[in-house]
Amino acid sequence: MNELDFNKKAVLVVGGSSGIGNGIAHAFLEHDAAVHVWGTRARAEDYDGVEGSDLNGLAYAQVDVGDRGQIAAADGPPALDVLILCQGTVVYRRGEFEPEGWDRVMAVNLDSLMACAAKFHDTLAARKGVIIIVSSVSGYTANRGNPAYAASKAGAVSLTKTLGQAWARDGIRVVGLAPGLVDTKLTKVTTEHPDRLAGALGSIPLGRMGTPGDMAGAALFLASPLAAYVVGQTLIVDGGLSL
Template structure:
């Protein structure tokens, strides 16, 4: 059996309804896992026609990750959990993050919900000796003009990955992370959807291209597999060389 065969494993990808999370969900499904995803819309059908969203073969449920009581009170539709991927995220443009409503929206979604989900599923992961992967961003390593909350949340995600990795390793839970660079998703359309900005951004990436959800999924597959059995608390940067 391949180390990347996840047959018999159950995974939950928070934010798996589109973008990077959706790519990760399908990568796990295609390798045998039973994959559940959380998204913001009421039903899977509400994502029909949405760019970067394909929920075929995935088990979809709606969850507002900024509602921490809802997360805590959630009754799992699966009886075990081997893999938890936290890929939720949002951003507020037009300097909205410099005001408290915008700041709190981003911090609650991008950082506070990580801890809410981790705490919720800790016991299930401990029982299965499972893995958790936090998707952060290369924004955690440098300033991001105009987006203080996004930056602070992603920097916080790096620290949370280290600290939970240390705290839970003795219980058999491996916590690691992936920090994507510029990936072409709906969240980055302010850059990737503008030809001038897109070209300027690509010029800063040594590989000369934008990332894809599949690029990020590859690193996640490694981290949740036996190949990474001695890797704890680490965040792998997957950015085509952007921040070198």
């Protein structure tokens, strides 16, 4: 028996249009799942040429999850086995200390997690499905320049615990994944500055950044029967950064 066989399984990756989410989406596609992704651009073709984005083989829909109304109005897969909540944004240059920046980050990074999870609760319960909430190691530490990002990720870790406890008896297994430093559009402030990058790599015991593929492997495990007794926990995948 192949525990990582997702044939005849339906997967939705919110935030799956690029970066970590896109890597996770393709991992499930390679393991024979039918994979749907939500992103912010109008059409899948609008991601052509975007670094870290490949929508080939994925069913795409535009949903800005920072807007509750769009989440409510969006069409999801009629049947769903795995919901991966990988949406995320950040505001640099101390923008999160201002109300507009704070509100936008919290809306995307935290509020939308609950809205998406609630939207698909019944669909997932019917299939004994799995929710994977993607947070960050920033949820466990201070982040001097990004209070909303850090607070939202800490909230995501806590939400994973609470929904894991609340929904297990409904047949939904809720788990989490906390990436460390991965080269995506959200981390360019570090990866495109040699001194900052060198300092960051010096704090990672494995000596390298993570890749979307690293995160995808963890997601496959968490969604599979191999993790059938894991509930409410967030797996930190950071090369030892948080140690």
